[in-house]
Every structure is written in C-alpha cells, then in structure tokens.
Amino acid sequence: MTDADGSAWRRRSVLAVAPPARPRKLAKVPFVELADGRLQGVVSSGSDVERVYVSSLTASTHAYHCSTNNNRPCGGLRGAPCKHLEALAEEAVLQYGVDRVARYLRVDVADGVRSGSDLLARMDTRHEPTSAAVVFSRFLRHLAYLELPDSTTALPELHWFPATGAVR
C-alpha cells in the first residue's frame, strides 16, 4: 500500500474493517467470541440437553478453564485442555479464520497451523479456575438479541454497514 492509497483509505466511510463471521454449524458450540481478552464460549453437553460447558482461554497468559454454567469443574480437565476447549478453538477458527484467532491469542502462526488444535498445541497452556458467570451471562445476552422486537423505522446508520460477502 502506497502512502497515497493509505490516505485515500483513511478517508473512506464504508470499509470492511472486520470481515463478517463465517457461518458454521452451531449445534455443538452455540457461542464463541474473542472478547474481554479471552477466547471464550459455550459448548453444549453431548449427553444432557439441559447442560452446557463454559470454556475460556486467556490471551495474555494462556490460562484455560472449563466448567458447567453452575461452576462445577469439567471432568475432562486432567492437566490439559479438555475436549470442550478443543471444540471451542476449532469453532473459533471456523468462525473467524485462523489468523484472527491467532493474533488475538498472540500465537505466532507458522506454516502448517490450520486448526484450533494446531493453535492449542503451539501454546504453553496452564489451568487456572475462573468463574463461568461472566461468560455465561454474555452468552445469555447474545441469545437475548433474538428476542428483541423488529424495527420498522429506518436505521440510517446502517448505510455504513452494507451486507457483503457474495464471493461464491
């Protein structure tokens, strides 16, 4: 990018700053986000439809934790990230692309890093219990969007946010 291009870019109002999330199957991992300095999300239990696991991985320390939403620790944590954390990392890569997840988690992506488990393997992770409450409430807030009423008054600010992505 030349300087001239850079200054033209800076003066554009409509730019795809954050590429849209890519669609993925939501049944197993209904919620993934890069927020609050963590990769965090919610993984549905394979055996009990009423139960979900809350998993998180801190970007700055690579500390991880997984528990039920009632703070009961996940039985799969035995000195290494459990299958829920692996699923979380895999789905994050599907949703955001490996580069964005790696940048957020401050992992240097060398050749051959493609999947969430590749990313986990590159990190010097350690276990550190955290409360599930923050992440779980963010998940509930996320779901609450689907309960909001429609708007039939024009939202003019959305002209800054064109729907995009027709790259078939």
Next chain:
Amino acid sequence: MLSTQVAQLRQGVPAGLADADAVVAGFDDALVGGFARVGDEAATALAALADAVAGTPLRDRVAEAVGKVTAGSFSQEDLAALAGARLALLGAAHDALLGQFDAALGRERASWTAPVGVPAEGSAARGAARAWLHETAVAGWRGVDHELLSAAGAPVEAALAEPALRRLAVLLDGLAAELQASLPVAMMSQVPARRWADLWSRAVLLAQNWSVPGDESETITGRLLPLGVDLHEHGTTVQVQVHGVLEPADGQPARLVRTAVAAAKVETITGPAVWRLLQAHPNLLAALAQRRVLTVTDLPLHGGDLRWLDAQARAGEQADPFATARLLLAPAIAAATAPLDRHPTAIAEPVLLEGYTTRQDDDGLTVEWDDQQLPVAVDRLPAAGPLTPALVAASSCCLGLLRWDGGRWLVQPLAVRATVKRKPVEAHNGDWAEGVTDPKVAKVEAKAGDAVAVLRERAGRLLRR
C-alpha cells in the same frame, strides 16, 4: 442513466468539497490520537474546524468547544459541538453532491418540510452512551483497549431496551464490535479514521436529549412498485431497505420512496439465513421474492421513508423492476433527506444503467461507456442474494444505487440482467427473500443447518431461568 449524464456527474465536482473534506480529515486524524493531550497538529485541525463554521450560527459554540478541547478540559457538551460542526460540513457536502446528481439526471426533489425534532427528556441510556463516547474521545482510537470496550456493553444494553433508541443502540454495537475486532488498534498499520469518526460523531448526536417525531405527519395509500433491495448487516442487526416508486391512490404524482425493516441477530446468523429473521413481514418478502407490486393503505410517510406496516399491505400482480425503472423512475419525485441524517454516505439514489460494457482490472470492476466509467461497489453485494461480482461483470443492464465514497461516485448493483453461457439471466437482491432459489447455495445452507432454530432452542432452554 446515460453516458452524458455520467460525464456531467463526474465533471462537476462541487466547489469547496475538497476544502471541507480536508477539514474533516484533520479532525478525524486528531481523534485517532485522542483528546487527552492535544498536540500542535491536532490543535491546528480543530482550529480549522472552528474556522469552517465561522460563518454559521454554530460559530461561537464551536469556537468555545475547540478552545476547551485544545486546553484539555472539556465537557460532553463541547464534544457535541465538535460533532455538530463536523456533521454540518458533511451535511453541506451531501447537499452539494446530491444537487449535482439531481442536475445531471434531471431528478426532481421535494424540499424538506417535516419537523426536525424537539428537545426530549433525558434518559439513562443516552447519558451512559455520552459518557462512553466521551471516554473514547479522550483515549482516541489508538488508545482503545479491552476495558473501554467492555464498558460499551452497558450503554448498548440500555439503549436496546428502549425501542426509541434503536438507532443509537445499533450504531454503538456496530462500532464497538468493529473496535473489538481491531484490537490492538496500536498494531494496525492504518486506522479507518473517517469511518470511525463518522460513527462516533453520529453516535454523539443520537445520544443528545433530542427526539425526532416518531409519528409521521402524513400517511399515504397507493401502489408501491419495488425497484430493488439494499441489504445492511453487522454482527447484531440486519436491515432490508426497499427502494420503490409509490403511486398515490389520489392521483398525486409518483414519488421515489424507501421502506426498511430490521431485525436483531447474532453474528453467526448470516448470509441467506437473515431473511428468516424477517418473517413478521410476509407481504413484503413475497413481493420481493416474486417481484410483485404492493398495495399499501395508510402507511406513515416521513420524507422519503415509508414506515412499513405489513398488515396494511397486500402483494398484487407481477411487476418487473426493470420496467418500473424504465417507465416510472425518471418522472418520480424524490424526497429530501432529514437534515440531521445528511452525510455523503446517506446518498443512495436509484439509477438504471444500460448499454455499458464491464472491465475488471487491478482497481476493481467498472462499468464503461465509450469515454465514461463508474466503479462498481462489489463489496456491497450481499451473501443473502444471488448477485456476485462475476454476474455483474457479465451484465449489460443494471438497477443500482449511486453512492459517493472516498471522493468518487460508485454504483451499487441491486439487480442485473446478464448473459451467462449464452443464456439470459436476471438476478435481484431480494430473490431469496422467501428462501434460496439457487440449488447449489441451498445445499450449502442445508449442510450448515438452521442457525436460527439452534439458537432459539438454546434460548428457550437457558434464557428464562
């Protein structure tokens, strides 16, 4: 739109546009560094903003605000004055550009007559938004961190809870998500300075205790002939805005109007799935998918914005949008934009382009006549519809919106007629409003599963505990 009209449009750059653009760019750069400590360059840029409005009623208020911000001790009211001055410049740019467009096309435009707004009672949500926007201005885009972004949650949630503040909520949510995705901003090689300053200053104005009359003064009955669909989307909102020609039942001249429906969503619901969130508007979706005319009864009209009430609409006979454009677009009377919404980005004028060829090169896709070109806004082709860059490249006829960004006019296609494998093809953005009609895309969709249903099931089990 003819090549002579395109020529007139591209030649007649309004006087003063470059100067206004430079003043705005200076302000935008100052906001990148933040107002915690205003350096010499930023102080010069702010002084230029004050100078630019010195001949207007904003003069004293803006001069005072610039003085305070430069001195490092400023209030939310001072920031509102700066946002207002910036908006006034861009509003003037909007008016000049639109005037140039109207002159080139011979489009008649009614002047603005509706009330602009009245002071409103304060609300906690607005106060929280103002406080967050103040902190953001102090930090500057380079200073945005996780903590500041986590603090955006409260004003967004509060504004979402008040239907009258949906615009503010949707805007703040979109801005915060974009900043979140850009962390650490200090590591970005370029900051989208204009874009973020646009969003910030609009949010500052929407967060003032001011209300635009919600209940429109005028209602209208007649036939709405859709021209095309403009889709807007960010992580948590999707909006479908239909541009069309309204023929009033009382025999008044036809008008160019638009109507919008929006739904809240989450970022994993995207592509063609977004149409499923809008099923509360079956008549509108049917008219789009089946290309039908809509008969509407007593719909409120505010400027050119028709408020959509699906129960007061009925989908009627088939209507080809290209025929509508050819016969009814030129004589239809356009509406003025609400004064506070004026900004070059708000320009979205329906046009019909014919008899062109297309060219794809390093600068992107352009449509061309003998000696005239218009770039195509390919990043405005939605995944929720059948238009693709390849289809636009193969087209010879296009219904689109003329837009202005980055100092040039662009065309955003809403529908095209093309020749693919020697067969004529027609595609419109709204074709999939009632479901995907392309078997290949439908298969991919089916494989991904129904995101809306999965999340509603989760919400049903977990939300009401």
